[in-house]
Amino acid sequence: MIPDHVEVAIIEVGRRLDRQGLVPATAGNFSIRLDARTLAVTVSGRHKGFLRPGDVMVVDIDGRPLTAGKRSSAETLLHCGIYRRFPEAGAVLHGHSIANTVMSRAAEGESITLAGYELLKAFPGLPTHEAEIAVPVVENDQDIPRMQQGLDLLWDGMAEPPPGYLIRGHGSYVWAADMPGALARLEALEFMLACEMQERRMR
Template identity: 65%
Template sequence: MPELAEATAAIIAAGQRLDRLGWVPATAGNISVRLRDGTVAITRSGGHKGFLDADGVIRVGLDGGPLREGDRPSAETGLHCGIYRRFPEAGAVLHGHSVPVTVLSRRLGGSIRLESYELLKAFPGLATHAAAVELPIFDNDQDIPRLQAVVEARWAGEDAVLPGYLLRGHGIYVWGADMPQALMRLEAVEFMLRCELEVRRLP
């Protein structure tokens, strides 16, 4: 796991990439990295992720509380920390608000089925496109501890948990062992969701 300076640089670069792709408009989204000491570096609340600097990244504990007086983490920090608490291998978490994610999550039920895509290989345990997964969709909730409890209940009932989920009408969470893996997974899922959106536009 990285130290704070290395994590901050990775978060800034990720924010610029997600901004170029149109996945973190205005103040949307947040980005985090688990640090070597077990704490979490995460984007400060209210900032544009495409224009981050070092001051836009703060440290929080695994309970989501800021470690420096005056720092204000995102309201959704608890969802990042829930991922880190549940998955010791998780080293980076990305949360974005793309158009496909927002539209599809508003129109579908409790999951979206992704099947026969080459990029399914971005998910762990899938070595071929000849596979199908159900990516969970949770109803959004401003009560973050309550929402996290719903997510954890779903995780507890599944043998293999996909490293990602959608919030209805809101956005996507994807994680990986480090920032490169998290970015790769997010790009793969976004591509598949964009394809699903296009398919639904066909007559």
């Protein structure tokens, strides 16, 4: 059973991100942690701007469906990987935008550095714009468990893993303690990536 407020939060975030062009067609997926072993996640194949009650299902922390007759995206396993790794994570958002697609494809290294932006304050530990963050860019892979293994290795090597990453040519993932926090981080990340893309055009 999914609490009404959880389903409403997921439906509302889908509408907001659709208005901003961050989840075109059936792209993206969202989740909220229900408890230590389960999460509510969007079902596969739905346009996120037109989600309705019933377009959210429950899976366990390993991605196994607990709602009969419904299927979530294979990328649900990436949500599960975040929840397993970061106990403080309460919500995960995955979006697709022009900016994150273009910038992740153009990135020559394994990260994109964002520096000097006011919206860096949306990320933990960055109280002012006088900071920078390296957002990891990982290779796209249709083998989702293998991708998650790579992410776990990446996080193992980081002193402070940022609550977000990009999949090259594919999309962005962010997480936070709750849905409002995750939404703020996704919007901040997407804004900064759009600024970076615009600056490249002006050079």
